[in-house]
Amino acid sequence: MTHEIELELHTRPTDGTAVALIARRLCIELIDKRTGNFHDHTVRGTPDSSMTVAPPGALAWCSHAEEVWNRVEWAERHGTPPVFFELRTPIPGTMDKVEVHDFARNLAGFIARDMSVPVTFAVLGGTVPWPVRDDPGRHVRLCFPTRMLALADYSNAIRDRSNEPSGFAGRLAMTTNPHLAKQFTTRVTQEVGRLRHAAGSTLPIGKMRPFLPDDGDLFDDLPLPAAVPTENPETHPLLVRLRKEAPRGMTLPDLRDFELAMGFARTVEDALGDVVAHGKVDENLRAQLARVSTSVLDHAYRLDEARRYRARVDRELKEMKPLKKSFFVFLRGRMELASLARQRKIDEQSRASLHVTELKAAAGRLRLQVSKLKVDCRVSDLALSTARSELKDAVKGLHGADPNLLTHMLVIAGDEERVQMKLAMASVIPKVAEPSEVSSGEGGHTGPPIKPGRGGGPR
Numbered sequence: 084m085t086h087e088i089e090l091e092l093h094t095r096p097t098d099g100t101a102v103a104l105i106a107r108r109l110c111i112e113l114i115d116k117r118t119g120n121f122h123d124h125t126v127r128g129t130p131d132s133s134m135t136v137a138p139p140g141a142l143a144w145c146s147h148a149e150e151v152w153n154r155v156e157w158a159e160r161h162g163t164p165p166v167f168f169e170l171r172t173p174i175p176g177t178m179d180k181v182e183v184h185d186f187a188r189n190l191a192g193f194i195a196r197d198m199s200v201p202v203t204f205a206v207l208g209g210t211v212p213w214p215v216r217d218d219p220g221r222h223v224r225l226c227f228p229t230r231m232l233a234l235a236d237y238s239n240a241i242r243d244r245s246n247e248p249s250g251f252a253g254r255l256a257m258t259t260n261p262h263l264a265k266q267f268t269t270r271v272t273q274e275v276g277r278l279r280h281a282a283g284s285t286l287p288i289g290k291m292r293p294f295l296p297d298d299g300d301l302f303d304d305l306p307l308p309a310a311v312p313t314e315n316p317e318t319h320p321l322l323v324r325l326r327k328e329a330p331r332g333m334t335l336p337d338l339r340d341f342e343l344a345m346g347f348a349r350t351v352e353d354a355l356g357d358v359v360a361h362g363k364v365d366e367n368l369r370a371q372l373a374r375v376s377t378s379v380l381d382h383a384y385r386l387d388e389a390r391r392y393r394a395r396v397d398r399e400l401k402e403m404k405p406l407k408k409s410f411f412v413f414l415r416g417r418m419e420l421a422s423l424a425r426q427r428k429i430d431e432q433s434r435a436s437l438h439v440t441e442l443k444a445a446a447g448r449l450r451l452q453v454s455k456l457k458v459d460c461r462v463s464d465l466a467l468s469t470a471r472s473e474l475k476d477a478v479k480g481l482h483g484a485d486p487n488l489l490t491h492m493l494v495i496a497g498d499e500e501r502v503q504m505k506l507a508m509a510s511v512i513p514k515v516a517e518p519s520e521v522s523s524g525e526g527g528h529t530g531p532p533i534k535p536g537r538g539g540g541p542r
Contacts (some may be wrong), residue, residue: 095166174223175219186223231253321496
C-alpha cells in the first residue's frame with residue numbers, strides 16, 4: 084500500500100447484494116437471508132481473525148456480522164446506493180497474532196465510537212492460493228455501514244423492505260462530504276499511530292491514552308479531536324487568521340465543533356479563491372474580446388475606404404479612352420503620354436485591389452479570433468457559475484456549522500472576496516424578518532390595515 088490509511092466507498096452492486104459484497108471483501112462466510120444464498124469467500128484466503136465490534140450501548144445484533152449486513156441489505160432497497168466504507172491499513176511485521184487482533188479490535192472500537200456504527204474487520208495475510216497482481220500484503224480491512232445506528236427505541240430508524248424499523252438511521256455526513264472523510268482519515272491515522280506505539284510499549288493497548296490537559300472524565304467516551312492542521316499562510320490566509328483569533332480554553336466538544344467548522348471554512352476559502360480566479364480570467368477574456376471587436380470594426384472601416392478608393396480608380400481607368408501613344412495628356416500637373424498615364428492607373432488599381440485583399444484577410448483572422456474568444460468566454464462563464472455554486476454550498480455548510488465563524492470570515496476577507504461572499508450569502512441564507520417589518524394595528528391585529536366599511540368602521 085502506498086498510503087498509511089486507505090478509505091474506499093462501496094455501492095450496492097447491480098447484480099448482487101451487500102451481503103455478497105462484504106463477504107468477498109473480507110474473505111468470510113455469510114448467509115444472505117433474503118435470497119438464501121451462502122457466500123463463502125474463504126478460498127481466496129482465510130483471515131487470521133475476524134470480528135464485529137459494536138459501539139457502547141448498542142443492541143445485541145450489532146455484534147453479529149451476519150445480522151448486521153443482512154439488515155444493511157434489507158434497508159438499502161433502491162438502486163445502487165452507497166452501502167459501506169472500507170478502510171485498509173498495513174500491519175507492521177513486528178506484531179504477533181495476538182497483538183494484531185488487539186490492534187484491529189481497538190481500531191474497530193474507535194471507529195464504532197466515533198461514527199456510531201458497527202464495524203466488521205478481518206486481518207488478511209495478503210496471500211492467496213494463486214498469484215495476484217499488486218498484493219497488498221499483511222493488512223487489516225475494516226468495513227462499516229454508511230448509515231449510523233438508530234436509537235434503542237428505533238424512533239429515528241428508517242424503514243426496510245418490510246416497512247419495519249431497520250435499526251439504522253440517516254447516512255453519515257462524510258458519505259457526501261469529502262472534507263469530512265478527510266478529517267475522519269486524519270483521526271484514524273492518529274489512532275493507528277497511538278495503537279502501534281502502544282503495541283511496541285510495555286503497557287496494554289487499552290490503557291494507552293495521549294495526555295489531554297483538563298479534559299476531565301465527562302467526555303472520556305468521545306473520540307479524540309484531530310491535531311491542529313498547519314495552514315499555509317500563502318494559500319489560506321483567512322484560515323490562518325481565523326485560527327489565530329479563535330477563542331482560547333475551549334472544551335473537548337467545543338474543539339471538535341470548531342475543527343468541523345474550520346473544515347467548512349477551508350472549503351469556503353478554496354471555493355472563494357476559485358471564484359476570484361475565474362472572475363479575473365473572465366474579466367480579462369471579456370476585455371480582450373472588446374479590444375478585438377474594436378479592431379474588427381476598425382478593419383471594416385478601412386476595408387470600406389479601400390473599396391471606395393479601388394472603385395474610384397476603376398472608374399477613372401474606364402474614363403480614359405485608349406489614345407495613341409503620341410498624344411499627350413495633362414495629368415497631376417504634368418504632361419505625359421496617354422499610355423504612361425493609363426499604365427499608372429493600372430498600377431494604382433492593382434495596389435488598391437491588393438490592399439483590399441489584405442484587409443479582408445486581416446478582418447477574417449480577427450473574426451476568427453472573436454469567435455474563439457466568445458467560446459472561451461462561454462467556458463469561463465460556465466466555470467465561474469460552477470465555482471459560485473460551490474461557494475454557495477460551502478457558505479451554506481459553514482453557516483450551518485458556525486454562523487459566527489462565517490461572519491468573522493466575512494469581516495477579515497478582502498474587498499473582492501467580501502463581495503462574492505455577500506452574493507453567496509444573499510442567495511443561500513434565509514433572511515429573518517425584523518419585528519418592525521410586521522405591521523401591527525389596533526387591537527393586536529397584524530398584517531395589512533383593515534378596510535373601513537360603509538359606516539366608517541371596520542367591516
